[in-house]
Amino acid sequence: EAGxxxxxxxxxxxxxxxxxxxxxxxxxxxxxYWYQQALGLGLQFxxxxxxxxxxxxxxxxxxxxxxxxxxxxSELNVNALELEDSALYLCASSLGxxxxxxxxxxxxxxxxxxx
Amino acid sequence: xxxxxxxxxxVTLSEEAFLTINCTYTATGYPSLFWYVQYPGEGLQxxxxxxxxxxxxxxxxxxxxxxxxxTSFHLEKGSVQVSDSAVYFCALSTGNQFYFGTGxxxxxxx
Numbered sequence: 001e002a003g004x005x006x007x008x009x010x011x012x013x014x015x016x017x018x019x020x021x022x023x024x025x026x027x028x029x030x031x032x033y034w035y036q037q038a039l040g041l042g043l044q045f046x047x048x049x050x051x052x053x054x055x056x057x058x059x060x061x062x063x064x065x066x067x068x069x070x071x072x073x074s075e076l077n078v079n080a081l082e083l084e085d086s087a088l089y090l091c092a093s094s095l096g097x098x099x100x101x102x103x104x105x106x107x108x109x110x111x112x113x114x115x
Numbered sequence: 116x117x118x119x120x121x122x123x124x125x126v127t128l129s130e131e132a133f134l135t136i137n138c139t140y141t142a143t144g145y146p147s148l149f150w151y152v153q154y155p156g157e158g159l160q161x162x163x164x165x166x167x168x169x170x171x172x173x174x175x176x177x178x179x180x181x182x183x184x185x186t187s188f189h190l191e192k193g194s195v196q197v198s199d200s201a202v203y204f205c206a207l208s209t210g211n212q213f214y215f216g217t218g219x220x221x222x223x224x225x
Contacts, residue, residue, distance in 0.1 A: 101147035106158035
């Protein structure tokens, strides 16, 4: 069974540009979570999607947005990139909001570097 | 609110030493508790979990017991190996919301 896959592995952008990160969940999972892991800061929750709807978002500005497609894959978009957006962006999937307290399964992340 | 507090690192141990990484939590309701491990350059992997009080999760020689009376879920291993060097995250889940600790870096030296 394929795990959570994220693309691209690395992404280099300059300030002010826009970045799109992609995530494919484990087959059968309907929930996708996005996290930002900046150096030394642990995991910061960004967004949660389930069954195509945004269910919750963390304390990030509106230039961080995303969506979930009918096949449950997801995109994270970051507009007007700033230097402090440089981080590892992790996607996780789980069985969905109808199955509570299930573990999240993580991809290997997209390393976003802002020059 | 819900939160997880875990032991600050970094932790450095010699091979075959005993490991404890402390984790305490604050939660409403009846959370599930998890330990995740992150190896360099990779995402987080589920290491073990416990879904109710007094449950013991175990995997790869690691253990943690869900202690409701002390709101703790400490990670232990009797004899660490160099390959255990990684960052360890304690987490809790209430419903569909996850809360992660800040991570504890472990380095095991031969």
